Amino acid sequence: MNDLHRDTHLATKRPHADKPVDVAGVRITHPGRVVYPDDGITKGEVAAYYAAVADWILPGLINRPLSMVRCPGGTDSACFFQKHHAAKLGSSVRPIPLEEKDGGEDDYVYISDRKGLLQLVQMNTIEFHPWGSRVDKPDSPDRIVLDLDPAPGVAWEAVVEGARGIRELLAGMQLTSFVRTSGGKGLHVVVPFRRGPRWQAVKDFCERVAVAMVERAPDRYIATASKAQREGKIFIDWLRNARGATSVCSWSLRARDGAPVAMPLRWEELGKVDSGAAFGMQAALERASRLRTDPWEGMATLQQRLPRG
Template sequence: MPSTSPAVELTVGDRTVRVSSPDRVVFPARGVTKLQVVEYVLSVGEGILGAVRDRPTTLERWPKGLVEGAHLATRADPKADAFFQKRIPKGAPDWVPTTTVTFPSGRSADEVCPSELAVLVWAANLGTLTFHPWPVTSAALDHPDQLRIDLDPQPGTDFSDAARVGLHLRELLDELGLAGHPKTSGGRGLHVFVPIEPRWTFTEARRATIALGRALERRLPRDVTVAWWKEERGERIFVDYNQMARDRTMASAYSIRAKAHAPVSAPLRWEEVGEADPLDFDVTTMAARFAEVGDLAAPLVAGAAPRGSLDALLDLADRDERDRGLGDLPYPPEYPKMPGEPKRVQPSRDADRD
């Protein structure tokens, strides 16, 4: 039933933010209300703001909460209960900053670019559960300052498999002079973010991620794949290299995920990765963990030092092409055809395939 509780006003920094229908249940399975979602955001405020500050950020909004049958809008089903908001919502306060981003289609949009915690509380009042920041800042929109590696379990695998691969990934990053920072995805996957100098393009960062995935696949051929087509992946961990393509984003650290048990994307210490259970991190437990361990994602905050170089990975990409004949891989379907990209044809439907 619709909430009938009066709105509350919260002081967040120098702002007063109104929270309407504070007792509306957002996660029925846990009994978590909208006000509790807002209180969670405040409890991890330094961390979640650091993850998105000065970054164009897509808002994943669930205005009605996770009611039965609620689902995200898609191109095929645009009239759904939840949606990704890439443009600043109408009626936003004048203190909510934006930056203009350009999509692969050539279209552009003014996207929310958080600068203070009040912006995140305002967004949470609109039903935002997950914040999806770009890996760039407003000062350098074409040059990522993070390499984002998504270890995505395929059917027959789970988080424990992704965690095992993640520890090998850490070794590989160390050899390349790069520092990876792991977090749960909030689901079955593992994310590893790497701070890099913002002097490479999205195309170069994606190419570096492909090279990294291929190197990991060579080390663990039974456990890892970079195959874009699901029919070729098998029961392995997919390194989703296209998460580094322009306008592809991943959940921020500390974001709530739209699942019944209200999990969050939790930064981890590397020594925790092999033992962690993603179900342990949710809106009811994360505040205490944050108070205990602090912001494990702080090295990824925009402007933080040190930041790594992609030179070694791009050299590896060159060797893959020159010595192994390994070129580009398919882009996401919404992209225009890219130079050097292979055919976007599912292998089982490719009549020209040998």
């Protein structure tokens, strides 16, 4: 099966009894509980997915403060974001004390290994949303995410064209960028850089990029979150690049019908993908098993700098 084909059918065997199972050294309770009702995907299969793609997902996830989307009753019930630490999350789910907006301090969450990842899955985590900075220097970001969010009715080809336009704009600033499907409607353009700029400078830079895209084609793009003005346009969401803001990470499932995955791509693959939710869980597993090199190869060693304002 082509690894760019969306297919959420799972060939893995479900347990006959809903007894706890061991997945990568972590005890997963209620593995037979259905998490994605429309697709019949169980908690055990979600855990098996994250164990299988751990080597791919962890580089973009470990040692970063993160928020999780947890769905204790499955994706058709009340899911919620969680960013604060609790002991019940697991022994390998670690606290990081961070200053809050109100000036107080609270413990946020981070993980450092596969065990922490699976312990969060055991606690019904479906989605992983890391910060753009690491726990050793949480106020020194090292990556940005520009999210292309199309209004209803905008053609997918226009979203692809927008991502390529951002890539071209960034290349003109001597910045290499990377692309992934969001697992939703759009695409993310991701830029790693050397730590140094503070959050406000990074946010200001992202706003300038979004505004530059709007100036190029005001009939296609918008840089404000106003829904009233978004009809027929693509929102270049630069607001995710602030302290405490997050974006879904590569290889994360989304808590949506079809169990779509946020999938990193090579730029040359972008033309072969037909939507932001092109990869279901099974297609992502097959892609992970076939990949020989990281689609974002070289990202971790890039030493590029953001231009100053």
